[in-house]
Amino acid sequence: MKNGTLTQRVIWALTGAVAIFVGALALLAYLAFDQMEDGLVDQILTSEGDRLVHHLQTDPDFAVPNDTLELSGTMRVWLRPDVTTSDMPTVLKELAPGLHLLEPDNETWHVMVADTPRGRLYLRYDATEHEARVHEFGLIVLGMGVLCVIAAYALSRRIAAIAVGPLLDLTSRLSNWAPGSPDIAITRDDEAGRLIEAFNRVQNQVDHSIAREREFAANISHEARTPLAAIRSDSEIMLLDAALPADPRERLTRVIANVDHIVASLESAHAMARDQPRPAEPVDLNTCMDDAWRGLEAIAEACGLIFQNHIPAQTVRMLDRYALLTVLRNLVRNAIDHAAPATLTALLTVDGTLELRDNGKGIKAQELPFLFQRHYSGRLVDEGARPAARGDFQHGLGLAIAKRVCDMQGWKLDVRSQSGGPNQGTCFTLRFA
Numbered sequence: 001m002k003n004g005t006l007t008q009r010v011i012w013a014l015t016g017a018v019a020i021f022v023g024a025l026a027l028l029a030y031l032a033f034d035q036m037e038d039g040l041v042d043q044i045l046t047s048e049g050d051r052l053v054h055h056l057q058t059d060p061d062f063a064v065p066n067d068t069l070e071l072s073g074t075m076r077v078w079l080r081p082d083v084t085t086s087d088m089p090t091v092l093k094e095l096a097p098g099l100h101l102l103e104p105d106n107e108t109w110h111v112m113v114a115d116t117p118r119g120r121l122y123l124r125y126d127a128t129e130h131e132a133r134v135h136e137f138g139l140i141v142l143g144m145g146v147l148c149v150i151a152a153y154a155l156s157r158r159i160a161a162i163a164v165g166p167l168l169d170l171t172s173r174l175s176n177w178a179p180g181s182p183d184i185a186i187t188r189d190d191e192a193g194r195l196i197e198a199f200n201r202v203q204n205q206v207d208h209s210i211a212r213e214r215e216f217a218a219n220i221s222h223e224a225r226t227p228l229a230a231i232r233s234d235s236e237i238m239l240l241d242a243a244l245p246a247d248p249r250e251r252l253t254r255v256i257a258n259v260d261h262i263v264a265s266l267e268s269a270h271a272m273a274r275d276q277p278r279p280a281e282p283v284d285l286n287t288c289m290d291d292a293w294r295g296l297e298a299i300a301e302a303c304g305l306i307f308q309n310h311i312p313a314q315t316v317r318m319l320d321r322y323a324l325l326t327v328l329r330n331l332v333r334n335a336i337d338h339a340a341p342a343t344l345t346a347l348l349t350v351d352g353t354l355e356l357r358d359n360g361k362g363i364k365a366q367e368l369p370f371l372f373q374r375h376y377s378g379r380l381v382d383e384g385a386r387p388a389a390r391g392d393f394q395h396g397l398g399l400a401i402a403k404r405v406c407d408m409q410g411w412k413l414d415v416r417s418q419s420g421g422p423n424q425g426t427c428f429t430l431r432f433a
Helices: 006-058 128-177 191-239 246-274 285-293 297-303 321-338 365-370 387-395 398-409
Strands: 068-070 075-080 098-102 109-116 119-126 281-284 305-309 316-319 342-348 354-358 412-418 425-431
Touching: 006 075, 006 098, 006 109, 006 119, 006 128, 191 246, 246 321, 281 285, 281 321, 285 305, 285 321, 297 305, 297 321, 305 321, 316 321, 321 342, 321 354, 321 398, 321 425, 365 412, 398 412
Parallel strands: 305 342
Antiparallel strands: 068 075, 075 119, 098 109, 109 119, 281 316, 342 354, 354 425, 412 425
């Protein structure tokens, strides 16, 4: 742990910030108190000195015995004529007029020197005791600062635990959810390093899941092609028999349509698993719509759904045919399950938008925002619906798959609906990029 853990860095950062703040505050308090003490002493010294100078100038009877006077225990005056006063400290003799601060022999003196008609006046204030009190105040402030830093350290540990705790919990959960070894070297031995390692494990698990999904889609698509091709070719050969009755011929036609639907679904699933659209090809929208309806028409007729294809013939677009078949068949299936009995109409608007509209019961407005969600079961199955349709609806996947395919292709799938009234029904619009 070259730079310590994240928790330790948070603790020392907060403690250091408090220590700097408290230290600066204590230093400013000490300097302010010391300056205030010096100013107060100088003010006392100046006032007393001015009073003495005034008396010496105006009062002939005012005298300083032996040129020295003890004003108090801390203040003393010397009036020095041309002769040297014997008991005046030598350090005062060469001072010029004005205020002075002296520190002889670990003492602190404030001295005022002034010229008077009777000679030079020396006024000394012994502030040694004041300085001692200032030092005591400094020690008190320092002690309080140390206590504040200790309290800050304890509080910082608590704050660090609260701040870093969710990160540690997330790291633990990710590590338990995605066990294994990361595929990158983690040089940081702290909370952030362990979180990076856990995220790397999760990424490995996601990558492996995606790889397995793509492999499964590719395998199922490859393995199903051969039997589906055999079913389709056998059905086509049987349809060549001119003596085949109408009912078996219709059933074989539906078998071929359903095989084509399975192939289209497998191709779309494979493309979605690879998250890469298939190459575009010329697609006749009218024919593709008929192919999407074929294979579902028997169920639709049983449920009372009538289909009308008004898309103009030879309307060709460069699209992924399998993706379009998947979307259209899921929309038709949705109309069978939830609109029948009704009429389903496919048409192309002036701006090239493909519309599938029905005049069924419609969808309530509060359910429309959730219509394309997987496994959405907010709508109740219509009374009298076929059991097969009911079971398919409960899966709630058809419209979600259609929406997912459209998003991957860059198409826009929307829905509008009205429940009740003369214009009731649902309309799905498919806009191609």
